[in-house]
Amino acid sequence: MENYFIFVPIKKRHKKVMIIAVDGYSSTGKSTVAKMIAAKLGLTYIDTGAMYRVVTLEAIRQGVIVNGEVDKEGLRKVLKNLKIDFKYNASGNRYETYLNGEYVEEQIRGMEVADQVSTIAAIDFVRTFLVDLQREMGKSKSVIMDGRDIGSVVFPDADVKFFMTASPEVRARRRYKELLEKGSGVSYEEVEANVKKRDYIDAHREVSPLKQTDDAVLVDNSDMTIDEEVEFMIGKIKAVSDKQS
Ligand code: DC
Secondary structure, eight states, X not given: OOOOOOOOOOOOOOOOOOEEEEEEXXXXXXXXHHHHHHHHHXXXXXXXXXXXXXXXXXXXXXXXXXXXXXXXXXXHHHHHTOOEEEEEETTTTEEEEEETTEEOTTGGGSHHHHHHHHHHHTOHHHXXXXXXXXXXXXXXXXXXXXXXXXXXXXXXXOSEEEEEEOOHHHHHHHHHHHHHHTTOOOOHHHHHHHHHHHHHHHHHOSSSOOOOOTTSEEEEOTTOOXXXXXXXXXXXXXXXXXXXX
């Protein structure tokens, strides 16, 4: 008699995925703490700002945004041919961003992209395109996602929502230090002006403006160390996860 191998799918035990939303103003250190929490709790970290930056970089390269003027039809075509990937670099313990297979982590962090990204992020069809991708990413695994509208639009039912803030001066000083370390010749005044301009556009745009939802935990880190912040946030996440299990 022949041997038959019968494939019986093993029923996976249903395990609820956990969604942690980290929203807030630019340069509040959202990505730094979100990465640390992801590493400590075994969550996948997703930087949604990087996604808006990738679209901006490609829009600049394709000439569909020039001095803040956007060619919307051109931008729609750009989106059709755009593929964004995040790859984990184990040796650097970080996620790196790829645009159509090209490593663009450095380019998306420069001032040219920073100057135009709020304009791109205010366009409704860009947001719909990226929000769909973000929802897809949170479907099958537990994630900690940082951005501006994660708790309000992308995942209104997120398990835990944080809203990060710090004074504009504290944030500009942090960002200036980061850029200096990367060898940028930008002045402190330019950085402060960029931080304030982005705050204004992000909070006043028509589609998904940045705002704290009623159920978000406010974290003002002007006078907190990163370790204090991470400990505080993990405490909140654990309290929710203990309640759910
Ligand atoms: O977090 P960041 O500084 O890398 O974000 C870059 C820009 O993208 C910022 O101006 C706000 C915008 N953004 C957004 O509108 N929605 C998100 N979910 C993430 C970023």
